Amino acid sequence: MVAQALLEVRNLVKVFKSGMMGREIVAVDRVSFNIEEGEILSLLGESGSGKTTIARMILRLLKPTSGDILYKGRNIWKLKGRELIEYYRQVQGVFQDPYSSFNPIHKVDRPLLQALKNLQGIEGSEALKIIRETLRKVGLNPDEVLGKYPHQLSGGQLQRVSIARALLVNPKLLVVDEPVSMLDASTRIDVLNIFADLRDNEGVSILMIGHDISLSYYISDRIIILYKGSIMEEGETDAVLGSPLHPYTKMLIESIPRIEEKWGRKSRIRLDVDQKPTAMSGCKFLDRCPHAFNMCTRKPNLIRKDNRKIACWLYKNNYNQDIA
Amino acid sequence: MMLDRIMERHRETLILLRRNRKIKAGASILAVILAIAVIGPYTTEYGPLEYTGAIGEPPSSRHPLGTNTFGYDLYSQVVYGLRSSILIGLLGGILATAIGVLIGFISGYFGGIIDELLMMLTNIFLVIPTLALLIIIAAYIEHRGILIESVIIGLTSWPWTARAVRANTLSLRNREFVYLARMSGMPTRSIILREIAPNMLSYIIMVFILQFGGAILYAVSLDFIGLGPTKGISLGVILQQAVLWNAVQLGMWWWAIPPGLLIALLLTSLYVINTGLDEVLNPRLRRQG
Numbered sequence: 236m237v238a239q240a241l242l243e244v245r246n247l248v249k250v251f252k253s254g255m256m257g258r259e260i261v262a263v264d265r266v267s268f269n270i271e272e273g274e275i276l277s278l279l280g281e282s283g284s285g286k287t288t289i290a291r292m293i294l295r296l297l298k299p300t301s302g303d304i305l306y307k308g309r310n311i312w313k314l315k316g317r318e319l320i321e322y323y324r325q326v327q328g329v330f331q332d333p334y335s336s337f338n339p340i341h342k343v344d345r346p347l348l349q350a351l352k353n354l355q356g357i358e359g360s361e362a363l364k365i366i367r368e369t370l371r372k373v374g375l376n377p378d379e380v381l382g383k384y385p386h387q388l389s390g391g392q393l394q395r396v397s398i399a400r401a402l403l404v405n406p407k408l409l410v411v412d413e414p415v416s417m418l419d420a421s422t423r424i425d426v427l428n429i430f431a432d433l434r435d436n437e438g439v440s441i442l443m444i445g446h447d448i449s450l451s452y453y454i455s456d457r458i459i460i461l462y463k464g465s466i467m468e469e470g471e472t473d474a475v476l477g478s479p480l481h482p483y484t485k486m487l488i489e490s491i492p493r494i495e496e497k498w499g500r501k502s503r504i505r506l507d508v509d510q511k512p513t514a515m516s517g518c519k520f521l522d523r524c525p526h527a528f529n530m531c532t533r534k535p536n537l538i539r540k541d542n543r544k545i546a547c548w549l550y551k552n553n554y555n556q557d558i559a
Numbered sequence: 560m561m562l563d564r565i566m567e568r569h570r571e572t573l574i575l576l577r578r579n580r581k582i583k584a585g586a587s588i589l590a591v592i593l594a595i596a597v598i599g600p601y602t603t604e605y606g607p608l609e610y611t612g613a614i615g616e617p618p619s620s621r622h623p624l625g626t627n628t629f630g631y632d633l634y635s636q637v638v639y640g641l642r643s644s645i646l647i648g649l650l651g652g653i654l655a656t657a658i659g660v661l662i663g664f665i666s667g668y669f670g671g672i673i674d675e676l677l678m679m680l681t682n683i684f685l686v687i688p689t690l691a692l693l694i695i696i697a698a699y700i701e702h703r704g705i706l707i708e709s710v711i712i713g714l715t716s717w718p719w720t721a722r723a724v725r726a727n728t729l730s731l732r733n734r735e736f737v738y739l740a741r742m743s744g745m746p747t748r749s750i751i752l753r754e755i756a757p758n759m760l761s762y763i764i765m766v767f768i769l770q771f772g773g774a775i776l777y778a779v780s781l782d783f784i785g786l787g788p789t790k791g792i793s794l795g796v797i798l799q800q801a802v803l804w805n806a807v808q809l810g811m812w813w814w815a816i817p818p819g820l821l822i823a824l825l826l827t828s829l830y831v832i833n834t835g836l837d838e839v840l841n842p843r844l845r846r847q848g
Contacts (some may be wrong), residue, residue, distance in 0.1 A: 296738050320744050328742055330735040338736040340757050346739055353744030400739065 239308055240269035241408055241440050242293065242326075247302035249288050249464075262288045264464040264519075265302070267537075270408065273438040275430065277451035277472070279487075280461035286444045287331075289461075290412045293442065294328045295319075306408075324354045327401035331413040333393035337385035343396050344381055347403060354404045369399045373429055391422045398429060409433070412444040427454050448491055452476050460484050463519040470543025480540065481547050482524050518548065572839065581835030588828035592821065596645050599638025607631065607639040607792040618813050625813035628804050633797075637817050640794045644775055644822070647709045647793070651774030654713025656767045659720025664759075666721065667728025668751065678725070685718040690780065697786035704788055712777045720766050727762055731755050761840040765833055772829040779822055794818040 249263040263285040270276050280286045291297040293304055295311050304311050306322060314322050330336050337343055344366070351362045367377040373395040380388060380396055388396070394414065401409060411430065415423040431454055433439040445451055451458055451472070458475045460468040460483065468481040479485045517532040518524070524531065530548040537546045576582055605611055610630045611622070618625045624633035666677040696711050697703060731737065732755065740750045781787050782795020783802075797818040801807070806814035 291738075294738070294742060296741060323742050323744055328738075330738065332735060336735045336739055338740075338754055338758070341754075346736070346743060349740065349745055350743040397739070400743070 241272045241307065242270040242442075243303075243305040243308075244268050244289070244293070245303045245305070247289065247292065247304065248300045249285070249292060249297070250300045262464055263292075263299075266461075266464070266466055267302075268459055268466065268469065270440050270442055272407075272440055273434060274456040275434055275441045275443060275454055277443045277445060277455035277458045278461060279445055279448060279451055279458060281446055283463070284461040285464040286446075286461055287412055290328065290410050290442070290444050293410050294326065295322065320354055324404045325407040326410065327404065327406040327408075328410040328412065329394075329398050329401050329414050331416055333390050333397055333417060334385065336397045337393060339385055342382060342384055343388065343393070347396070347400050350400055350403050365403060366399070369403050370396070372402065373399045374425060375399070391418050391426075394418060394426065395429075398426070402433070405437070406439065408440045408442065410442045410444070413446070414443070415450065416445070416447070423450070424453075430454060448476065448487055460487070465519050466537055466544070466546060467520065468543060468545045468547075469537070474542045480543070480545050480550060482526050482549070483520050486523075518546075520547075575839045576836075579835045579839050581831050581838065583835075585828045585830075585832035585835060588824060589832065592641070592825050592828065593645070595638060596642040600635075600642060603632065603635040603638060605632040605635045607636045609635070615809070615811060617811075624817055625811070627800070627806070627811065627814050633813060633817065636792055636797050637794070637821065640792045640797050640818060641821055643705050643788070643791060644778060644794045645825075647705055647712070647778040648771045648775035650706070650709035651712035651716070651778070652767055652771035654710065655717040655770045655774065656720060656763065658713065659717035659766070659770075660724050660763055662717070663721040663724025663726075664728050667725040668732055668755070674725075677721070681718045681721045684715070685722070687715075689715045690777075693777065693781055694784070694786060697781055702789055703786070705791065705793075708778055708781065708788060709774065712774045712781075716770065716773055716777065720770065723766065724759070724763075727759055728755070731758055761836070765836050765840070768829055768833050768836070772826050775822070776826060794822050 245267050247263055247266045248261070251260045251262055252258075253260070266285075266289060268276075278286050278289060288297065292299050293311075295314075298312065306326065311322060337346065347366045348358075348362055351357045351365060357365065366381070370377045370380060375392060375395050380392055385393060394417070398411075398414070409430070414430075415426050418426060427450065430441050430443070434441060443451065443455060455472050457470065458468075458472050459466055460475065460481065462483050467483045468475055468479065475484060476488060479488055516534060518527075518535055521527050521531045526549060528548070533548075535546045535548050537544050538550070540550050608631060611626055611632050612630060613622060613626045614630045615628050616622060616626045622632050622634060624637060626632055627636075662677050662681065666674045666681075692715055693711060697708070700707055737750060737754055740754050745754075778787070778793065779795035779798070782793050783799045785799060787793055787796050787799070798815065801811075801815040801818075806812075
């Protein structure tokens with residue numbers, strides 16, 4: 236038997252409709268990928284690429300239009316009652332905005348106590364003991380945060396409490412949606428290191444959603460590049476970011492400001508966000524791609540190429556080898 | 560015990576509420592008006608529709624607000640009328656707020672086809688010219704009392720509340736703490752009651768104050784065009800009779816001005832309280848002192 240992936244996403248589609256006869260927006264378009272045990276997988280994309288939508292569907296907060304999400308081989312949308320509780324005991328999430336992750340009218344203790352009570356059935360002094368332990372694990376002093384209201388804590392503290400909430404139940408898979416984008420640069424690495432430690436010491440798998448290539452490079456084992464709801468390139472972090480093949484990935488990497496180079500001199504690359512609706516039939520990147528040619532009016536499939544997967548006609552039958 | 564906990568949790572807000580000048584001013588006027596409505600009827604020896612023998616007399620010690628062409632004591636009419644106008648406002652306001660909050664909340668929280676249908680209904684009610692509908696309904700009912708009038712008003716003035724509450728629910732429902740509550744295994748019922756509803760309470764209170772004032776105004780309009788309670792008295796009815804019997808042209812200012820002034824004061828105090836509440840409860844408008 237082939238080793239089963241921890242989480243399998245198959246042909247996931249999410250279409251948002253505005254109103255009863257409003258126009259449809261395809262946020263996620265036939266996306267498939269796996270998350271293996273004990274790895275950190277980064278899902279990278281610009282705003283509107285559908286990355287947060289994918290995270291919410293995996294966390295079972297948003298129902299997919301079609302496609303399946305299998306956790307340990309079971310469709311998560313068929314889970315009910317106790318099985319659902321069990322799912323949330325193994326799969327937890329952390330969101331981007333620490334301020335809206337807490338209800339302003341409750342003390343921050345409440346979500347922590349609730350998670351332990353509903354998911355583990357632990358209450359009272361034992362719950363408090365676990366909470367204090369977990370808070371220390373994410374670098375917080377329990378006495379400084381327990382009994383406080385959200386507005387009495389800083390964004391960094393709140394985000395750590397939010398991470399602690401997810402860790403209380405010792406999950407197997409953690410879905411983190413831009414967990415550090417609202418934190419100060421100085422605390423970002425600390426928080427990322429919490430995730431790296433979890434993978435290394437406890438074998439937790441992490442799906443990290445983000446838009447910052449350097450952060451993903453720092454922490455992840457594999458990377459998926461998402462554009463307008465479709466996967467452009469997928470592979471080991473070093474391979475994808477070290478020698479990018481897809482024109483979009485190349486463009487993203489060239490757009491990282493480097494500390495040793497001033498901007499002006501270099502030929503400026505265009506990363507303007509286009510307003511034109513993309514033809515659903517063709518490649519999503521068509522109107523921004525410098526290498527577009529006639530094949531690109533058809534949608535490229537995600538194919539295996541050397542050590543990665545890529546959706547680009549340039550690599551379909553070794554066309555235009557010189558460009559690559 | 561329960562109240563203590565709520566007070567404890569909102570101590571800061573309560574202090575700001577008590578310090579706000581608009582709330583202080585509005586609440587004092589409102590308190591005086593409410594006191595008149597509650598106590599007033601016990602301070603007069605005449606019924607509102609009782610012939611006193613004095614016809615069209617100006618204010619005197621016997622009749623503090625004078626009498627009208629039919630010999631009714633206007634002080635009695637005003638205090639009884641105020642009482643029923645406020646009752647109509649309360650009943651109509653509660654009904655409109657309840658329907659609006661219920662429909663708006665269900666629509667916003669559950670979404671999908673339920674949302675589509677409820678919002679279609681709301682939009683239909685929203686574009687019906689309410690006053691015309693009120694006139695037609697009121698004209699069909701032969702014996703109209705305060706209860707019927709407030710029910711009619713309540714049933715027609717909920718739509719904007721439903722839309723506003725729906726928008727509020729939608730934004731709260733997609734707040735991340737609600738997602739986290741779901742991921743913490745909290746049942747839907749307690750997510751609604753413990754996480755979402757408390758955040759909407761201040762908003763609902765403000766909506767109710769607006770609906771209360773709106774219902775009073777609608778009732779006055781109905782009374783004024785002769786579709787008020789068929790028996791009994793209200794501020795609108797006094798005004799209607801004053802106009803019908805040429806009170807102003809005959810120089811009987813004591814007939815027309817006191818009820819009009821009371822309505823204006825009542826609505827102003829409600830509006831001022833609402834503006835004050837907005838300043839305190841809306842974090843973007845919140846100011847100290």
